[in-house]
Amino acid sequence: MFPLSALFATARRRILPSPTSLRLDHPKLFSTQPKPPSIEYTLSHPIYMIWGANTGVGKTLVSAGLASSFLLSPPSLSLPPTRKFIYLKPVQTGFPSDSDSRFVYNKFSQIFLHGIKNPSFTVLASNHVLKASISAADSVLARGSDFVPVVETGEGGELESGFRDLGLYEESKLGEDGAAAAKLICKTMYGWREAVSAHLAAEREGAVVEDSEVLEMLKRGLGIGLEGRGGCEGSGESGDKVGVFSLVETAGGVASPGPSGSLQCDLYRPFRLPAILVGDGRLGGISSTISAYESLKLRGYDVVAVVFEDHGLVNEVPLLSYLRNRVPVLVLPPIPQDMSDTLMEWFDEAQTVFGCLKETMISAYIQRIERLHSMPKMAQDIFWWPFTQHKLVPEEAVTIIDSRCGENFAVPKVLNNNFITQQFDACASWWTQGPDLTLQIELARDMGYAAARFGHVMFPENVHEPALECAQLLLEGVGKGWASRTFFSDNGSTAIEIALKMAFRKFLFDHGMLLDLPKAKTGDRCIELKVLALRGSYHGDTLGAMEAQAPSSYTGFLQQPWYTGRGLFLDPPTAFMANGVWKLSLPERIHPENVNVEDMGVELLTAFRLRDELFYKSRDGSSLAACYSSYISQALSLHSRMSEYSHIGALIIEPVIQGSGGMLMVDPLFQRVLVEECQRRKIPVIFDEVFTGFWRLGVESAAELLCCQPDIACFAKLMTGGIVPLAATLATDAVFNAFVGDSKLQALLHGHSYTAHALGCTAAAKSIKWFKDSKTNINLISEGSLLKELWDMDLVQQISLLRTVDRVVALGTLCALELRAEGSNAGYASLFARSLLQNLREDGIYARPLGNVIYLMCGPCTSPQTCRQLLEKLYRRLEEFGRANENLKSSQV
C-alpha cells in the first residue's frame, strides 16, 4: 500500500498569508514569461507547404514554377489582375551558396524577361534573408559582389544566440509601368552554411533555434499576405478571386530534421498547412514517394497534389493506383542535367503542368473554404448532439474543429473573419484528453500499426499482444496491490454495469444467497439488491449505471422512464477552497455538535491550511471520523430494518471528485470510512475511476489518495490517451471466483463486440507507459508516483477570493470553480456562465460548463507555465464577469 505521507512528502509547505493581506491584483502573481506561440493564420488566401519525397527532387523548381504561373497568368475567373505571391523558406542550409528564395527570385525574373515580350504590367520582386548563422553570415560578407546585400539594420546585424540578423535584401522592378503592379516576395528565415541536415548544421555552427521561434517567425511570415488587405490585393476586393498566394518550402525530405532536431513534419504540424508533395520520378521513387506521403498522413496533413519529374519510368501509374485517384499526380518534363542551362525552355515546357498544379491548389483552397462555411449549418441540420438543447445553439455558436494539436484545437473562424486560431481544450473533450503533440503523433503511428496488424480480433478464449500488454499494465498500475483480473468493455457506462454485475454476484456468493436463487426466480422475487452510493455521483448514461445514482436532472421520467434509483444514497461532506481557505461542508445529517471536540472547536476540524491536509491518514483518529462512521452505520441499519429482503449489494463511489455532479470534492476521510464500513460488512466496493483514473487527480489512481483499495474498479476516458473508446473493469480474484463453475451459465454473460479491441489496447498501453515515465512526462515527482502542482496555488487562492466565485477545487489536472448563482442561474440547466465562456474562447480557451460550475482541465504532461497562463486569463475574465454582474444588479436596483 502506498503511504499517503510519502506521497505528499514533497508537497510545498508554506505559511499561508491571511486572506485579508492578499490584494486582488497582486502584480507578482502574473507571469512575465514569453508565451508559447499561438498558432494563427489567415484563410483569406491559399497557403501551402511544399514537401519533398527526398532531398534534391526539385521542390524549388516547383516553387518557382508556381510563382510564375500565379503571377504571370492572364486575369481569369479565379485570378484578379493584381496579385501577390509570397515564398517562404524557413530553413536554408548550404547558405549562401544555396538559397532557394534567391533561386525563386532570380528564376522568376528570368522567366518574366524571357517570356513576356511586351509586358503590360510591372512586377515588384524582392528577396529577403532574415537571419543566418555567424558562419553563414561571414560567408555572405566574404562573397561580396555576388549577393547585393541591402543591409537593413547595421552591418551584419546584431549577434544573438549564434545568429546574425542579416537583413539581406534585394529587389527589382520588372517590366514597364503597366496597369497594375504584382508582387513577388521571397523570404529566407534562417540560413546555415553547411549543406547538411539543418539539425547538424545548427549544431556544428553553434546556431540552434527552438521550434517555437521558427513557428513564431513563420506565423509572422504568413501574415505578410494580409498587409495589403483592404487595398487592391487579397480577397477583400476581388470577391472569390484569389489575389494572394503563399508557399512555404521545407528543407530536404518530409522527415528531415529541422534545426532543433525535430522532424520537419512534426515541427510544422501545429499549422497543418495543406501540402504539396514533390515526388521522386527515379528508380525507387515510387516507394519513396508513397512512404513520404504516408509520413505526412501520419501527422494529419492533407496532401492536395503530388508532382514529380519524369524519368521515363511511368511512376505516375502505380502512384495513381495507390492513391486511388483521390489525389492528382502531375508529371514534370525531364530537367536538363547541364548545370549551365538557364531552364527557360524547361519552364516553357512545364508551363501547363504548373498551371494545372496552381489550378488544383486554388480549387482545393476554394473547396476547403466553402466546406468550412457550410459545416456549421449542416451540423445543425443532421447531427443530434448529446446533452444539447439544439434550440439554444444558433449557427454562429457552432464551433468547427479543424484538428487537434496536443492540448489545442485548431478552430477556423469563417463567419466573420477568415482565419484559423488555436483554442486550449480546457474541457479535455469530456475529460478524455491528456496527450501532448508528441504523444499524439506516437499514438497515430501506433493506431496505424495496430489497425494494419490486427484491425480488431475476437477476444474470448483468445489472446493477442495489445490486450495482454494492456491488462498487465493495468494490473501493475491502477490495479496494483489488489486487482488480478481485467474485463474489457467500451466506455465508462458499460464498465460500471459490468462492475455492478460482478459486485452483486460476489455479494450473493459471500452471503450464501446463491442457494436461495431458485426461490428468487419463482414469481415474486424475494431478494432485492441495491447499491450504496453518494448523492451527486454519476456513473454513466445506460440504465444500469443510472440506477446506481441518486435522482437528478438526468434521471427524471422525461429522460428515462425506466429509472427507479435502486440505491441507498448518502449525503457526502464536501471539501473546497472558499475565500482563500480549504473547508469542509458537512451535510445536515452529520451533526457537528455530536462531534467530541474537547479542546478544539468544530472549525478546526473543518478548515485546513493546505489542501493536502485533507488527505492525511492521521485524520482517521479524529472525532470527525467517528462521526462519519456512525452516520454510515445508522443509515445502513435503518435500511436493513426497513426491508427484510432488500440488501445493499455494493458500494459505488467516485473517489475524491464527483465529476458530472459538479466537480465536487468529497472529504477523502469520509470515503475511506465508508469503504471500511462496507468491507467490514462484506459489501463489495466499486471505485468508479472513469474520470479520476490515470493522473487526472495527480496520481495514477485516485484510490492512492484515499489510501484504501476497492474490490472492483472501472477505468475509461484518459486510459487510451484520449484516442478511442475503451474501458476496463478490474477485479480481485475473490470476485472472479464467484463466477467460476461448471456451467457457462455461471460465467459473466456480458460482452461487447469490440471487447479488448487492438487499437484501444495499443493506445492504452502506450499512454499508460508514457504518463508514468519521467523521460516522457517531466511533471512527475516523488519517484514517479505524483504529478507536480500544475495550478499555481496562489492564483487559485486569488480566484477563490473573487466575489463571483463560491468555491474552487484544484487537484491534479483539474481546476474547477462554482460561480455564485441563485435561482435558475444555479444548477445543471443554468446558462449563467455563457458570457464568461464566450470571453474565454476569445482568449483561446475552450471551456464547457456544468451549469454554473466551470473548470479548466489539462493533461498530465501539460507544463505548469501553460496552466498558469490559463489561470491568469480565467482570473481576468472572472473579474470582468463579476463587474458585469454587479453592474447588472445595480442597474436592476
Next chain:
Amino acid sequence: MFPLSALFATARRRILPSPTSLRLDHPKLFSTQPKPPSIEYTLSHPIYMIWGANTGVGKTLVSAGLASSFLLSPPSLSLPPTRKFIYLKPVQTGFPSDSDSRFVYNKFSQIFLHGIKNPSFTVLASNHVLKASISAADSVLARGSDFVPVVETGEGGELESGFRDLGLYEESKLGEDGAAAAKLICKTMYGWREAVSAHLAAEREGAVVEDSEVLEMLKRGLGIGLEGRGGCEGSGESGDKVGVFSLVETAGGVASPGPSGSLQCDLYRPFRLPAILVGDGRLGGISSTISAYESLKLRGYDVVAVVFEDHGLVNEVPLLSYLRNRVPVLVLPPIPQDMSDTLMEWFDEAQTVFGCLKETMISAYIQRIERLHSMPKMAQDIFWWPFTQHKLVPEEAVTIIDSRCGENFAVPKVLNNNFITQQFDACASWWTQGPDLTLQIELARDMGYAAARFGHVMFPENVHEPALECAQLLLEGVGKGWASRTFFSDNGSTAIEIALKMAFRKFLFDHGMLLDLPKAKTGDRCIELKVLALRGSYHGDTLGAMEAQAPSSYTGFLQQPWYTGRGLFLDPPTAFMANGVWKLSLPERIHPENVNVEDMGVELLTAFRLRDELFYKSRDGSSLAACYSSYISQALSLHSRMSEYSHIGALIIEPVIQGSGGMLMVDPLFQRVLVEECQRRKIPVIFDEVFTGFWRLGVESAAELLCCQPDIACFAKLMTGGIVPLAATLATDAVFNAFVGDSKLQALLHGHSYTAHALGCTAAAKSIKWFKDSKTNINLISEGSLLKELWDMDLVQQISLLRTVDRVVALGTLCALELRAEGSNAGYASLFARSLLQNLREDGIYARPLGNVIYLMCGPCTSPQTCRQLLEKLYRRLEEFGRANENLKSSQV
C-alpha cells in the same frame, strides 16, 4: 423507397430438383478451382524479411554479411556447430546481369576463402534460379560461360505465361571435409531482364505473375529450412540453439511495386515476417529511412533493427531519437566506391556490425517464441473473458491471434508444433468484420491520419469533418428516405438505450402524455412504458437494452438481478431451410387453421421454392398476413386491457435475422405487418440493425428487405469496417422534434465521452463508401444495391439434407445452421458442437457456436469462391460429425 421486386430481379431462378434426386456427395458440387494460398510458416527458426529505405542502399550486402556471420561464427550458446542459411530473393529485375542470390552465393564463397585459412568444416553453397521471363532466360543462354547453368528440366524449361522454368543451378563445396557440413542455400524465384521496377519489367516482358503465385512460391521456399528437421539441423536436436536461418530479400524500396503492381509491403503482408530495414546514410537519408519505417508500421510489420551505411552524417542520432531506442540502429562502415573492389576488407571491417545484427535478430526471435509460449497461460491468469466460463478453457484451448490479414487470423501453434497458420475468421469477430486486406491497410492509414489530425475532439455544439461525412453517409445510405438525424454513441447496446429514450419521448409526445408527467413524477408513477418485442431477440448487455428482451439465459437473477423484462414479447414465425426446402414455422398462437386458405392449403403458405419468395411484397395480400395482423392486434388489445397505465411505447425488432437468439430468421411478412400495426397506433418503431446493417444480409440496410421504414434505427459493428467501436442511432425529424424546447432539460441528456470520435467516424466513412462502390466491392450487383449470392445454394441445400442438421439459414454474408440436438445438447450453454468446431479449426476455419447453432460469416467483399471452400469444408466436417454421433448412439444402445 426501394422496390423489393427490383432488388431481386437479378436473383437466380432455377427449378429446384426434388430433394430425393440429390445425392449426398454429388461430385460437381465440389470445387476444383485452385485455392488461394494458405499462409503457413515455421516458427522453429528465425525467418526475416529485409527491406530497403530506397533502392541501392545495400540490402544484398547486408544479406551476404548476415549469411557469413551466421555460417562462419564459432559455435556458441545460441549457435549449434551445424547450420543452414537460406537466402530467398522472390523478385529479381535486371536479371541475369543483376542477381542478388548469385551475389550472396559468390560473396560468401569469397569471404570463406578469404577469411578462413584452415577451415575445419565444409560449407555446401548453392545458388538456384527458378523462373525467368523469356527475355531474361534468353539472355542467360546468350551469356553462356559467365553463369554455369545446371539445367534441371529440359533446356530452358517449359514456357508458361511468359516465363521459363529456368532451373539454373550452381553449387560449390567450400573447405576441407570438417567436423560437420554447413549449408548456404540461395534462391531467386523470379527473374526479369530489365533493371526497372518489377511491375514495369513484368509488363514490358509479358511475364506477369499473380501475387498468390509469388506467395505460394515463397511459402515453399520458407519450407526449405524444415527439410532437415529431425536430423542434425533445425531446432529439433539443438534445443534452444538456432541451426537454421532464413532471409527473404525484397526488391527496391519498401513500397516498390512487385510484379503484379501490388506494393511489396502489401504483397508480402500475409506472412508479416519480422523485418530488418536497411536505411539510407546519405543526405536526406534520415527522412527516407523514417518514412520507410512508417510504411512498414502502417502494414503491421515489426521492425527488429535498422542498419545503414555510414556517410559521415551521423544519421543514427536522429534515427535513434525518433525510435526512442525501441529499435536498435546499426551503422556499417562506408562501402568502397571502386567497382573492382572485392569488398573483402569491407566485410572484415563490418564483421562486428553483422555479428551484432545477427545476435539482435536471433535474440528477437527467441524473445518472440518465448512470449508466444507464455501468452496462453498469462491470458488465463489475468484476463476475464466475456461470455466465457474460464473453468471450461484449458491452457491448450487458448488461441493466440498474432495478427489479422483481411478475413483471416494468423494463429501461432506453439504448444505442439512451432508454426504459424491461417484461420478464416468465420465468426467475423462477433460480427464486426468485413474488410479484405486492401481495405484493412487503407483503414490503417486512415486511422493514423485521423489520430494525428484529431485524436478525439469534443462533439456537442461542434462539428468536425469525419463526423459530418459519416453522418451524411449514414443518412444517405442506411437512413435513406426516412432518417434525418444522427446520434452517435459507442456500441450497439448504448445505441439501443438511446433509441429507447427517443422512442418513449416520441410516444409521450404523440399521445399527449407529456402534460401528465408532473403526475407521473409524484410518488406513485401512473404511467408505465413498455416495449413490444419478439422472443429470441437480443439488443445488448446493458440493463436498458436487456429490459427490452424476453427472459433468456442472459437475463436471470444470477446474471442481472435488476432485470424485470419490460416488454410485451410476441412469438415470431421463423423461416429456414430444412431438408432442402424453405419453410415457415408458425408459433402455437398463430393458428394455421384460422387462415383462410380457400383453394390452397396451409402447406403452400408456409413452404417456398426459393428463399427470396419469402420477401415478396405480394405476400402482403395473403391470408397469412391477415392472420399475423390479427395475432398482433389481439396481443396489443389484451395488453391494454390488462392495465390502464401500462403503454406500449415502442416496437423494437432485429429486422429479418435475430442474431444472438440463434440466427433465427423471422418471417419478413410478419415483421412488416408488425411495423404497420404499430405505426398505425403511433407506436414508434425501432430497428436494431446492429447486426444486420451494412450488407450483413446482402443489402446495406436490412430494412430494405422488409420493405418498410422505422422511426429510429441503431447501427454499430460492421459500420466502422470492424476496426473500432462506434454506434449510431438514426431518427426521423419527428422524433428529434420531441426533444426541442426552451430548456436544456428537454434535450436528450445522454452522451458518452467519445461521442463521434474521429477514428470511428473516419473508419465508418471509408467502409461505408468502400462496400457500396462497385470499384472496390466486386460482389455488388443490381446497380450496387445488392450483394451477389455468396453461399452456393446447392451446397446449402445439401447441408440442410444432412441428418445432423435441423435447419439452415443462408442470407448475405451469413450461413447458419442448427445442429439437431436434445436435452442439454441444445441451447445456449450447450457444448455439443465442440468437436465439430475443433475439426473446423484444423481446416483453417475459426468458428464460434451459439450453443448448438453454428455459423459461417464472411465480409461483403469476400469472394464466392472462398465462401464455397468454407462450405465444402463445413459439409465434410458435418458428415463426419453426424457419423461420429450415430456411432456414439449405436454404441450406447
